Amino acid sequence: MKALRRWGAKEAADLSRVHQPVLVANGDSDRMVPSKNTRDLAQRLPNAELILYPDSGHGAVFQFHADFVPKVLAFLAS
Template structure:
């Protein structure tokens, strides 16, 4: 992560961090967006043990998108597409061929 030695990003200030947390909280309490108008086929992928994007959220997202396909990779966390990269590539190619 620290390979780049020059022109590195500045550290996030505590003020920015707190502001971001407030924005996330506000967004999380808002009414859900109407996704039924999205007509593009959508592939929703997650691991079954994702702590960053809880798996039930992906299930709900796929349920709310009219033309979605949901894939949950077993024994996988937030990096499920990397843990199951060969299967993921095949799944994406198949999804793209069908849509």
């Protein structure tokens, strides 16, 4: 947890040069990677697609696998 706190206190990296498509997914109640950080990451990536799952935490992609898997496959196919 100390390492996560130190990492969270660092200045945000310049991601504007990342032009590859990026799929960013998280739960809206994740304690390890807070949703505000997920939103911030997606906003700083110029070609990002954001998926935030409601009422879920760090395991959102497993909790919502029936929704997530088709979205990932479509993202990878595009």
